[in-house]
Amino acid sequence: MRVITQHTLGGPEVLSVEDAPEPRPLPTEVLVRVRAIGLNPLEARLRAGEFPLLGRPPFVLGWDLSGVIEDASQTWRFRPGDEVFGMPLFPRAARAYAEFVAVPALHLVRKPASLSHVEASALPVVGLTAWQGLVDLGGVGEGTRVLVHGGGGGVGHVAIQIAKALGAHVVTTASGSKRKFVEDLGADEVIDYTAVDFAEAVRDIDVVLDTIGGDTVERSLHVLRPGGHLVTATSEEDTALIAAYEAAGMRFSGIAVDPDPVALRGLVDLVEQGRLRVHVQRTFPFEQVADAHRLLDDGHLQGKLVLTL
Template sequence: MRAIVQQAFGGPEVLKVTEVERPDPLPTEILVRVKAIGVNPVEAMIRSGAFPLHGEPPFVLGWDVSGVVEHVVPGTSRFREGDEVFGMPLFPRAAGAYAEFVAAPSRHFAHKPSSLSHAEAAAIPLAGLTAWQSLVEIAEVGPGQRVLIHAGGGGVGHLAVQIAKARGAYVITTASAAKHTFLKELGADEVIDYRTADFAETVSGVDTVLELIGGDYADRSLRTLRPGGLLVTAVARADAELAARTEESGRRFAGVSVEPDHVGLDALAALVDQGLLRPHVDRVLPLESAYAAHELIEGGHVTGKVVLEP
């Protein structure tokens, strides 16, 4: 099969199409013929060596997949051959999703919503599960709560806005001016242009902040939280000093590391079926243009997700 293999850390140019052996599924696993692959910022960090999660190259990046079940190992009961599925298998271990086939545990996948294309479905898993686990499982966002979501136009952010609205929250988000109309259409109640306004000066009484940017955003966000409010961060999740400062300010702290979860995927699919969640695909590129997908991601101006198709 074809896969995108990198032999060294470096820029997007290290991502090369290579012929490799098709994976053999183990007991409890399925073999998926990949139809689309979601590209995430964490993969660019791994590629560059800034976040060497997979150790030294060579390796194949990627987790977000949508495709068709090619083979089911006997004894595995969730799917049948021919089923359309989507998922984020094995994270944070290497899943090798930038490829034509992926083998992984069946319970890391869910049935693809029939109303979505494979490209749209591949845009959901990592970003959608991050948002779901942050807002629903950790923060328990509910009706009438005020939620501040940073980077609302990004992969996680644009899904988080929709999930929070589906839960009945009042949603405030930060984004560049070019994305304001898009975010209003997704249901955001307030959109703040981070380039012209300081959200920490204009937002207050927030129940939950979902911080997805890093830098000083977490500390500035503490000023927007009500006493007892919750800061959820996917960036500084292991920052003990930030956690201490948050607790000292009378607020609560939670770091989130996204986990594979078919229950969460089923919940996201249900929101799609109810018309409450729709992933936005900024660009679809062929597998061999993985380098161009990384250039777009690192440019910082993508709305929603970039997707590859084998």
């Protein structure tokens, strides 16, 4: 089979398509023929060596995948031919940048007919991050005031829709060029962060969902109501920030997304109800992974990028 691997850390040019042995599933695992692979900014950072989650190269990136069960002899959960998607094994290597993967059956769910493989592959990492942040940690419900930072991005655009489906009033930050995009997703208020300081423009927020990091997390303290809750996917181990929030009577939670078939099925339910869609900005053939990573490196994406096989 073909895989996308790298033998050194660096820019997109270090990614190469090579031949590798087809993996063999262990007990409780399945072999999946991959049809589409969702790309995430984390993978660009790992490729460049910004932190050693996967150790030293060589390694194969990727977690978001959608495909077809090739071999289910080691589990009762699926049969050959079933269409599935998920985010297996995170944060351990799932090696999803490949034509075939062997992964735990429990980390996958059936792909609904209403989602293409491209759309399904784009959903797990961003969808699970948003779900776990808003539902599991944030407890968002009817009438909750939610601020989503970066509403035009991967996590942000899904988070807006989940929060609206839960009955929340949604405020989001986004550049002016993405205003219509986030409004069409259901955002009730849009703050153009290039022209307005969100910390001065909004108050009485119950839950802030942050995927931006930096001083955005610190300044978000000032928009929360007493007892409000900040959930961040970027600063979960910042003890000084945690102490500052607790001293102000606020809650601070860091989220490290993990595989969750229950939440994935919750996302599928929203998709089938017509209340959630994942936006794919662009697809690339498998062989053009370096071009896709150059776009990842540029940042300011609207939704997700996907590799197709």
